[in-house]
């Protein structure tokens with residue numbers, strides 16, 4: 282048998298194979314996600330949501346009620362959503378701050394941002410102004426209700442200057458990736474589908490995950506796996522990457538996933554058929570993919586830039602909320618909010634992080650590691 286147990290025999294010479302019906306367990310992305318063709322499968326979104334799954338091409342906002350309660354957006358507020366994504370939180374903010382309020386959205390993913398702009402415009406009946414990299418927003422009178430910037434959230438201070446206002450009422454960030462990014466094999470974020478090892482949130486970044494795997498030394502790779510994802514087999518995985526790339530570059534998500542299994546000494550069949558299987562079990566390659574993604578996008582230093590600037594971008598009485606998804610992020614958020622409180626920049630900070638309840642985790646398993654923290658500045662005279 283060929284090494285890939287699931288590969289199919291090729292067609293016999295001279296005979297052209299008919300396009301095959303994908304069946305009930307299709308393997309190809311475009312066959313698998315019928316909801317990507319709503320014209321052909323109009324009920325698919327409802328059907329998938331009823332099963333507690335997220336339709337491809339969409340994203341379910343996590344801790345939505347908790348974010349709205351903690352940040353209490355009011356009519357007339359100016360809100361910055363630093364990570365617009367699919368616009369789930371943004372839409373909820375907009376419904377609470379209009380009339381009179383404004384939403385300023387930022388995202389690194391230009392393609393998604395343009396789609397979300399269109400979706401928000403259709404759903405709210407408001408025109409959306411899009412600010413592309415290198416553009417300076419026009420100071421139209423009055424300013425638009427929704428302005429979306431294709432920018433890193435580390436530029437929030439500059440955005441404040443470009444908006445020409447003294448501060449925001451609410452700043453919010455929902456870190457990490459959207460479901461659309463995770464589910465798209467061409468982005469290379471997930472081991473679930475084969476795709477190029479890209480992992481850039483912003484395609485203008487110079488180095489992909491494949492570039493890093495080709496160039497980083499074994500110590501740097503192992504340290505990244507350990508510190509960015511607590512990977513217990515960090516040394517073995519890093520050594521195998523460096524050893525394997527000497528023969529052939531590692532460029533595909535599935536290659537990396539197989540390599541992690543090999544370094545951990547388990548087969549995919551053993552993993553699939555493990556006796557003590559529980560929902561939410563962490564896939565053996567999950568930590569490696571997480572560490573690489575954080576490294577490719579330099580996520581932690583970007584987060585620190587944001588945390589440093591936010592207290593100076595909030596108006597009197599302003600609120601700041603962050604949802605993080607792993608301890609590397611949450612520890613930084615907790616420390617920055619607490620040191621801001623001690624320095625008098627924040628008047629109050631949440632005592633404990635807020636996490637999703639069992640109902641949310643069941644209906645949206647991707648919410649399971651979400652963790653919300655908030656802080657508020659006092660009334661400045």
Ligand SMILES: C[S@@+](CC[C@H](N)C(=O)[O-])C[C@H]1O[C@@H](n2cnc3c(N)ncnc32)[C@H](O)[C@@H]1O
Pocket residue numbers: 340341342343363364365366367368369370371387388389390393432433434435455456457458459460482583
């Ligand atoms: C979890 S999703 C946000 C989902 C959104 N809250 C919703 O309800 O649809 C995170 C988004 O943040 C973006 N992002 C991550 N890091 C960023 C950064 N440093 N600056 C701007 N956007 C970023 C990603 O591209 C992604 O679209």
